[in-house]
Amino acid sequence: MxxxxxxxxxxxxxxQSRIVAVRNVQVMLDRDLAVLYGVQTKVLNQAVKRNIERxxxxxxxxxxxxxxxxxxxxxxxxxxxxxxxxxxxxxTEQGVAMLSAVLRSxxxxxxxxxxxxxxxxxxxxxxxxxxxx
Numbered sequence: 001m002x003x004x005x006x007x008x009x010x011x012x013x014x015x016q017s018r019i020v021a022v023r024n025v026q027v028m029l030d031r032d033l034a035v036l037y038g039v040q041t042k043v044l045n046q047a048v049k050r051n052i053e054r055x056x057x058x059x060x061x062x063x064x065x066x067x068x069x070x071x072x073x074x075x076x077x078x079x080x081x082x083x084x085x086x087x088x089x090x091x092t093e094q095g096v097a098m099l100s101a102v103l104r105s106x107x108x109x110x111x112x113x114x115x116x117x118x119x120x121x122x123x124x125x126x127x128x129x130x131x132x133x
Contacts, residue, residue, distance in 0.1 A: 010036060015118040020075070022067055026119065027090035036111050037103060045089060051102045059095035062087045093119045
């Protein structure tokens with residue numbers, strides 16, 4: 001129950017702040033998703049590896065060193081990755097949706113819905129901004 005309460009504390013803006021653009025695609029990183037789902041990054045990645053056929057390249061990809069360096073340079077919250085030798089996974093919106101099926105918990109379903117809502121809100125905002133310009 002403790003995890004469920006902590007997961008519910010994440011506001012839409014907090015989730016949106018964890019969505020980053022990599023390769024011109026909006027993604028969420030494995031470490032951020034693990035925090036939202038209330039699991040260790042290792043546990044999340046193991047679940048993905050056990051179900052790798054559900055995650056084609058358009059759902060998930062591994063960051064290369066230059067992408068990780070760019071994240072560290074542009075986002076203070078990634079400072080701890082500066083000397084990390086472990087490349088992170090980046091999950092697209094479809095990959096995040098698939099995670100709820102792989103993690104198989106009530107929390108995973110609830111969090112995935114909130115994350116999907118955040119992706120939609122960001123897309124809607126970008127569309128509205130484009131229309132204004």
